[in-house]
Amino acid sequence: MCVVAVAIGLVGALGCGGSSGGGSNGLDCNYLASNNCWKTTAATASSCLPPMSETGVLSADGSTCTYPSGDVVTFTPPLALPLPDTPKWNFAVKTSSGAPCLSYVDDGNGGITLTVQGQTVKETPQGTLGLKLSCPDGTSYANANAFSLFSCPDASLLGDLPGAAWSYDDTSVSLSLTASGASSSDQQVFSCRKATP
DSSP states (O other): OOEEEEEEHHHHHTTOOOOOOOOSEEOSHHHHHSSOHHHHHHHHGGGTSOOTTOOEEEOTTSSEEEOTTSOEEEESSOOOSSOOSSOOOEEEEEOTTSOEEEEEEEOSSSOEEEEETTEEEEEEEETTTEEEEEOTTSOEEEESOGGGGGGSTTOGGGTTSSEEEEEEOSSEEEEEEETOOSTTSOEEEEEEEEOOO
């Protein structure tokens, strides 16, 4: 049976503790609908991610997923399928030449860090209900009540909010970046399957 789960940095941030803080700009519906730094950073990955037409093979220990093209996804810690209900994602994608493409780290406290070809975007909880998005150019955007973002016109099914969505079963796992600006709004990062015995 296939299970689909969605993780949105915004959801993870809700209810997390931490000091209040804010960016110099507002993180609001208009910013999320714009060509924002999450979208531009995620879209940059399309040039170096494994081809969507390929499926990688998970190593026996779940630490890597290798594609026919030579691209490799490394998981820290190794993946164990089926996944837990709320996996803590920490992975890096390298091209067949060994060049870094993308890394994604979930800190387990509602914060995520996405790095694509040296450009980093961070989502961090702020206070009890707030969220801050820090962009590669040093600008930041904050919202003291991230619940308000769920009322944005394009926030249907949470898929238009920055984060990651994944699906898995006992033998396979795939993950996409949500609200990436891709034509489907999700940018597939990897699709991996256990080796056939």
